[in-house]
Amino acid sequence: MGQTGEAEAPVESAQTGSFRSLFTPAGLLIGLATGFLSGLMGVGGGIIAVPAMVGILHVSQHKAHGTSLAMMVMTATASAIAYSSRGEVDLRLAVLLSIGTVVGAYLGARVMSRVPAHQLRLIFGVFILLVGLRMVFS
Amino acid sequence: MGLDLLIILVLGLAAGVLAGLLGIGGGVILVPAMVFLLGVDQKVAQGVSLVVIVPTAIVGAITHYRRGNVLPRLALSLGIAAVFGALLGAWLAGQLDPTWLRRGFGVFVVAVATRMIVIEVRAARAPTVKS
Numbered sequence: 001m002g003q004t005g006e007a008e009a010p011v012e013s014a015q016t017g018s019f020r021s022l023f024t025p026a027g028l029l030i031g032l033a034t035g036f037l038s039g040l041m042g043v044g045g046g047i048i049a050v051p052a053m054v055g056i057l058h059v060s061q062h063k064a065h066g067t068s069l070a071m072m073v074m075t076a077t078a079s080a081i082a083y084s085s086r087g088e089v090d091l092r093l094a095v096l097l098s099i100g101t102v103v104g105a106y107l108g109a110r111v112m113s114r115v116p117a118h119q120l121r122l123i124f125g126v127f128i129l130l131v132g133l134r135m136v137f138s
Numbered sequence: 139m140g141l142d143l144l145i146i147l148v149l150g151l152a153a154g155v156l157a158g159l160l161g162i163g164g165g166v167i168l169v170p171a172m173v174f175l176l177g178v179d180q181k182v183a184q185g186v187s188l189v190v191i192v193p194t195a196i197v198g199a200i201t202h203y204r205r206g207n208v209l210p211r212l213a214l215s216l217g218i219a220a221v222f223g224a225l226l227g228a229w230l231a232g233q234l235d236p237t238w239l240r241r242g243f244g245v246f247v248v249a250v251a252t253r254m255i256v257i258e259v260r261a262a263r264a265p266t267v268k269s
Contacts, residue, residue: 022211022212022214023215023219027212027215027216028215029219030216030219031215031216031217031219031220031222031223032219032220032222032223033223034216034220034223035219035220035221035222035223035224035226035227036223036224036226036227037223037227037246038188038220038223038227039223039224039225039226039227039229039230039231040228040230040231040242041165041169041184041231041242042165042169042183042184042185042186042187042188042231042243043163043165043166043169043187043246044163044165044191044195045163046163047162047163047166047250049216053212057212059209059212062202062205062207063207063208063209065161065202065207066198066199066203066205066207066208066209067207067208067209067212067213067216069195069198069199069202069208070195070199070202070203070208070213070217071213071216071217071220072191072195073195073196073199073217074217074220074221075217075220075221075223075224076188076189076191076192076195077192078220078221078224078225078228079188079224079225079227079228080185080188080189080191080192082224082225082228082232083181083184083185083188083228083231083232084189086181086185086232088179088181088182088184088185088232089182089185089186089188089189090178090182090185090186091189093146093172093176093178094186094189096143096146096147096150097146097149097150097153097168097186097190098150098189098190098193098194099147099150100146100147100148100149100150100152100153100154101150101151101153101154101157101164101168101190101193101194102154102193102194102197103151103154104153104154104156104157104158105154105155105157105158105164105194105198106154106158106197107151107154107155107158108154108155108156108157108158108159108160109201110158111155111158111159112158112159112161115159117159117160117161118258118261118262119258120159120160121160121161121162121257122254122258122262124156124160124162124254125251125252125254125255125258126251126255128166128167128170128247128250128251128254129247129248129251129252129255131170131174131247131251132170132244132245132246132247132248132250133244133248134174135170135173135241135243135247136244136248137244
Protein backbone atom coordinates (compact mmCIF):
# COMPACT_ATOMS: atom_id res chain seq x y z
CA MET A 1 0.00 0.00 0.00
CA GLY A 2 2.87 2.38 -0.75
CA GLN A 3 3.71 4.79 2.00
CA THR A 4 0.84 4.14 4.35
CA GLY A 5 2.63 1.31 6.12
CA GLU A 6 5.40 3.57 7.33
CA ALA A 7 5.40 5.44 10.61
CA GLU A 8 4.96 9.10 11.39
CA ALA A 9 2.88 10.88 8.77
CA PRO A 10 4.67 9.62 5.67
CA VAL A 11 2.46 11.65 3.41
CA GLU A 12 3.51 14.83 5.11
CA SER A 13 7.19 13.95 4.90
CA ALA A 14 6.69 12.98 1.28
CA GLN A 15 6.20 16.63 0.51
CA THR A 16 9.94 16.86 -0.06
CA GLY A 17 10.29 13.51 -1.81
CA SER A 18 10.58 12.56 -5.44
CA PHE A 19 7.86 13.17 -7.97
CA ARG A 20 7.02 9.49 -8.03
CA SER A 21 6.03 9.62 -4.39
CA LEU A 22 3.12 11.80 -5.40
CA PHE A 23 0.85 9.02 -6.53
CA THR A 24 -0.02 6.16 -4.26
CA PRO A 25 -2.85 3.67 -4.79
CA ALA A 26 -4.66 4.96 -1.73
CA GLY A 27 -4.28 8.54 -2.84
CA LEU A 28 -5.54 7.80 -6.33
CA LEU A 29 -8.59 6.04 -4.94
CA ILE A 30 -9.33 8.84 -2.51
CA GLY A 31 -8.94 11.42 -5.24
CA LEU A 32 -11.14 9.53 -7.69
CA ALA A 33 -13.85 8.89 -5.11
CA THR A 34 -13.84 12.48 -3.88
CA GLY A 35 -13.99 13.82 -7.40
CA PHE A 36 -16.74 11.44 -8.38
CA LEU A 37 -18.87 12.52 -5.43
CA SER A 38 -18.17 16.14 -6.21
CA GLY A 39 -19.20 15.85 -9.83
CA LEU A 40 -22.22 13.69 -9.14
CA MET A 41 -23.66 15.72 -6.27
CA GLY A 42 -22.37 19.23 -6.91
CA VAL A 43 -20.54 19.42 -3.58
CA GLY A 44 -16.94 19.99 -2.64
CA GLY A 45 -16.11 16.44 -1.68
CA GLY A 46 -14.32 17.43 1.50
CA ILE A 47 -16.84 15.38 3.41
CA ILE A 48 -15.07 12.21 2.37
CA ALA A 49 -11.67 13.65 1.52
CA VAL A 50 -10.90 14.92 5.01
CA PRO A 51 -11.79 11.74 6.94
CA ALA A 52 -10.05 9.68 4.26
CA MET A 53 -6.85 11.71 4.51
CA VAL A 54 -6.92 11.53 8.28
CA GLY A 55 -7.88 7.89 8.56
CA ILE A 56 -6.05 6.33 5.60
CA LEU A 57 -3.16 8.66 4.87
CA HIS A 58 -2.58 9.68 8.47
CA VAL A 59 -2.59 13.38 7.75
CA SER A 60 -3.40 15.68 10.65
CA GLN A 61 -6.93 17.07 10.84
CA HIS A 62 -5.96 20.66 10.09
CA LYS A 63 -3.68 19.80 7.21
CA ALA A 64 -6.33 17.49 5.79
CA HIS A 65 -8.82 20.33 5.88
CA GLY A 66 -6.51 22.77 4.14
CA THR A 67 -5.33 20.25 1.58
CA SER A 68 -8.93 19.28 0.86
CA LEU A 69 -9.78 22.90 0.09
CA ALA A 70 -6.88 23.18 -2.32
CA MET A 71 -7.92 19.97 -4.03
CA MET A 72 -11.52 21.15 -4.14
CA VAL A 73 -10.56 24.12 -6.29
CA MET A 74 -9.47 21.81 -9.09
CA THR A 75 -12.34 19.39 -8.63
CA ALA A 76 -15.08 21.99 -8.49
CA THR A 77 -13.66 23.81 -11.50
CA ALA A 78 -13.68 20.65 -13.60
CA SER A 79 -17.19 19.73 -12.47
CA ALA A 80 -18.49 23.26 -12.96
CA ILE A 81 -17.21 23.30 -16.53
CA ALA A 82 -18.96 20.01 -17.20
CA TYR A 83 -22.28 21.29 -15.83
CA SER A 84 -21.84 24.58 -17.61
CA SER A 85 -21.37 22.82 -20.93
CA ARG A 86 -24.85 21.38 -20.47
CA GLY A 87 -26.27 24.80 -19.65
CA GLU A 88 -26.83 23.78 -16.05
CA VAL A 89 -25.24 26.82 -14.44
CA ASP A 90 -27.12 30.00 -13.65
CA LEU A 91 -24.08 32.25 -13.60
CA ARG A 92 -25.89 35.28 -12.20
CA LEU A 93 -27.15 33.23 -9.26
CA ALA A 94 -23.70 31.73 -8.76
CA VAL A 95 -21.98 35.12 -8.66
CA LEU A 96 -24.53 36.56 -6.24
CA LEU A 97 -24.32 33.56 -3.93
CA SER A 98 -20.52 33.61 -4.09
CA ILE A 99 -20.41 37.15 -2.74
CA GLY A 100 -22.36 35.98 0.27
CA THR A 101 -20.52 32.72 0.84
CA VAL A 102 -17.02 34.16 0.66
CA VAL A 103 -17.90 36.83 3.21
CA GLY A 104 -19.92 34.39 5.29
CA ALA A 105 -17.24 31.70 5.36
CA TYR A 106 -14.68 34.22 6.60
CA LEU A 107 -17.04 35.44 9.32
CA GLY A 108 -18.05 31.93 10.30
CA ALA A 109 -14.48 30.75 10.63
CA ARG A 110 -13.60 33.73 12.78
CA VAL A 111 -16.50 33.21 15.14
CA MET A 112 -15.91 29.48 15.37
CA SER A 113 -13.84 29.50 18.53
CA ARG A 114 -16.41 31.54 20.44
CA VAL A 115 -19.45 29.37 19.92
CA PRO A 116 -20.50 25.94 21.24
CA ALA A 117 -19.50 24.12 18.06
CA HIS A 118 -20.56 20.68 19.25
CA GLN A 119 -24.09 21.69 20.17
CA LEU A 120 -24.49 23.68 16.97
CA ARG A 121 -23.25 20.80 14.86
CA LEU A 122 -25.67 18.47 16.57
CA ILE A 123 -28.61 20.80 16.00
CA PHE A 124 -27.55 21.39 12.43
CA GLY A 125 -27.12 17.65 11.92
CA VAL A 126 -30.68 16.99 12.99
CA PHE A 127 -31.97 19.80 10.82
CA ILE A 128 -30.12 18.70 7.72
CA LEU A 129 -31.23 15.12 8.37
CA LEU A 130 -34.82 16.29 8.03
CA VAL A 131 -33.94 18.23 4.91
CA GLY A 132 -32.34 15.14 3.43
CA LEU A 133 -35.33 12.99 4.23
CA ARG A 134 -37.57 15.51 2.60
CA MET A 135 -35.45 15.43 -0.51
CA VAL A 136 -35.70 11.68 -0.64
CA PHE A 137 -39.42 11.43 -0.11
CA SER A 138 -40.92 14.53 -1.68
CA MET B 139 -36.26 42.28 -8.18
CA GLY B 140 -34.49 43.98 -5.30
CA LEU B 141 -35.97 41.56 -2.79
CA ASP B 142 -34.84 38.58 -4.85
CA LEU B 143 -31.32 39.96 -4.87
CA LEU B 144 -31.36 40.49 -1.13
CA ILE B 145 -32.68 36.98 -0.48
CA ILE B 146 -29.92 35.47 -2.59
CA LEU B 147 -27.19 37.49 -0.89
CA VAL B 148 -28.52 36.58 2.56
CA LEU B 149 -28.78 32.94 1.55
CA GLY B 150 -25.17 32.95 0.38
CA LEU B 151 -24.08 34.65 3.58
CA ALA B 152 -25.96 32.17 5.75
CA ALA B 153 -24.57 29.20 3.86
CA GLY B 154 -21.06 30.62 4.11
CA VAL B 155 -21.34 31.31 7.83
CA LEU B 156 -22.66 27.80 8.50
CA ALA B 157 -19.96 26.26 6.39
CA GLY B 158 -17.20 28.26 8.04
CA LEU B 159 -18.61 27.80 11.50
CA LEU B 160 -19.47 24.13 11.42
CA GLY B 161 -16.73 22.96 9.12
CA ILE B 162 -19.23 21.48 6.74
CA GLY B 163 -19.18 21.90 3.01
CA GLY B 164 -21.23 24.67 1.44
CA GLY B 165 -22.71 22.45 -1.24
CA VAL B 166 -24.65 20.39 1.27
CA ILE B 167 -26.31 23.60 2.46
CA LEU B 168 -26.59 25.46 -0.83
CA VAL B 169 -28.13 22.77 -3.02
CA PRO B 170 -31.16 22.03 -0.78
CA ALA B 171 -31.52 25.76 -0.09
CA MET B 172 -31.66 26.52 -3.80
CA VAL B 173 -34.02 23.64 -4.52
CA PHE B 174 -36.46 24.31 -1.69
CA LEU B 175 -36.18 28.06 -1.13
CA LEU B 176 -35.51 29.31 -4.64
CA GLY B 177 -37.25 26.60 -6.64
CA VAL B 178 -34.15 25.89 -8.69
CA ASP B 179 -33.87 22.66 -10.68
CA GLN B 180 -31.72 20.01 -8.98
CA LYS B 181 -29.08 19.88 -11.71
CA VAL B 182 -28.81 23.66 -12.00
CA ALA B 183 -28.57 23.90 -8.21
CA GLN B 184 -25.67 21.45 -8.31
CA GLY B 185 -24.01 23.34 -11.14
CA VAL B 186 -24.36 26.66 -9.34
CA SER B 187 -23.07 25.11 -6.13
CA LEU B 188 -19.93 23.96 -7.92
CA VAL B 189 -19.26 27.41 -9.35
CA VAL B 190 -19.75 28.93 -5.88
CA ILE B 191 -17.33 26.45 -4.34
CA VAL B 192 -14.44 27.59 -6.53
CA PRO B 193 -13.85 31.09 -5.09
CA THR B 194 -14.85 29.96 -1.61
CA ALA B 195 -12.33 27.13 -1.69
CA ILE B 196 -9.63 29.40 -3.12
CA VAL B 197 -10.03 31.83 -0.25
CA GLY B 198 -10.10 28.98 2.24
CA ALA B 199 -7.07 27.28 0.73
CA ILE B 200 -5.03 30.49 0.77
CA THR B 201 -5.94 31.10 4.40
CA HIS B 202 -4.94 27.57 5.35
CA TYR B 203 -1.81 27.72 3.24
CA ARG B 204 -0.59 30.74 5.14
CA ARG B 205 -0.88 28.75 8.32
CA GLY B 206 1.08 25.91 6.80
CA ASN B 207 -1.96 23.69 6.64
CA VAL B 208 -1.83 22.74 2.99
CA LEU B 209 0.22 19.84 1.66
CA PRO B 210 0.76 21.02 -1.91
CA ARG B 211 2.02 17.77 -3.41
CA LEU B 212 -0.80 15.79 -1.87
CA ALA B 213 -3.35 18.36 -2.98
CA LEU B 214 -2.00 18.20 -6.51
CA SER B 215 -1.93 14.42 -6.75
CA LEU B 216 -5.36 14.01 -5.17
CA GLY B 217 -6.63 16.86 -7.29
CA ILE B 218 -5.49 15.32 -10.55
CA ALA B 219 -7.19 12.05 -9.70
CA ALA B 220 -10.22 13.96 -8.49
CA VAL B 221 -10.59 15.81 -11.77
CA PHE B 222 -10.99 12.50 -13.58
CA GLY B 223 -13.48 11.36 -10.97
CA ALA B 224 -15.32 14.66 -11.19
CA LEU B 225 -15.74 14.47 -14.95
CA LEU B 226 -17.13 10.96 -14.57
CA GLY B 227 -19.47 11.99 -11.77
CA ALA B 228 -20.64 15.08 -13.60
CA TRP B 229 -21.31 13.03 -16.72
CA LEU B 230 -23.36 10.57 -14.68
CA ALA B 231 -25.34 13.38 -13.08
CA GLY B 232 -26.19 14.60 -16.54
CA GLN B 233 -27.55 11.20 -17.48
CA LEU B 234 -29.79 10.80 -14.45
CA ASP B 235 -33.40 11.89 -14.18
CA PRO B 236 -33.53 15.04 -11.98
CA THR B 237 -35.97 13.47 -9.56
CA TRP B 238 -33.73 10.50 -8.95
CA LEU B 239 -30.68 12.73 -8.72
CA ARG B 240 -32.48 14.74 -6.07
CA ARG B 241 -33.36 11.61 -4.17
CA GLY B 242 -29.78 10.44 -4.41
CA PHE B 243 -28.69 13.81 -3.09
CA GLY B 244 -31.16 13.36 -0.25
CA VAL B 245 -29.59 10.03 0.63
CA PHE B 246 -26.16 11.66 0.57
CA VAL B 247 -27.38 14.42 2.91
CA VAL B 248 -28.95 11.86 5.26
CA ALA B 249 -25.62 10.02 5.39
CA VAL B 250 -23.68 13.21 6.11
CA ALA B 251 -26.21 14.27 8.76
CA THR B 252 -26.17 10.88 10.45
CA ARG B 253 -22.40 10.91 10.60
CA MET B 254 -22.44 14.41 12.10
CA ILE B 255 -24.99 13.43 14.72
CA VAL B 256 -23.13 10.26 15.69
CA ILE B 257 -19.84 12.13 16.05
CA GLU B 258 -21.39 14.86 18.17
CA VAL B 259 -23.29 12.44 20.40
CA ARG B 260 -20.07 10.52 21.00
CA ALA B 261 -18.22 13.75 21.71
CA ALA B 262 -20.90 14.77 24.18
CA ARG B 263 -20.58 11.46 26.00
CA ALA B 264 -16.83 11.75 26.40
CA PRO B 265 -16.33 15.26 27.76
CA THR B 266 -12.84 14.52 28.99
CA VAL B 267 -11.63 13.76 25.48
CA LYS B 268 -10.19 16.85 23.79
CA SER B 269 -11.39 17.37 20.20
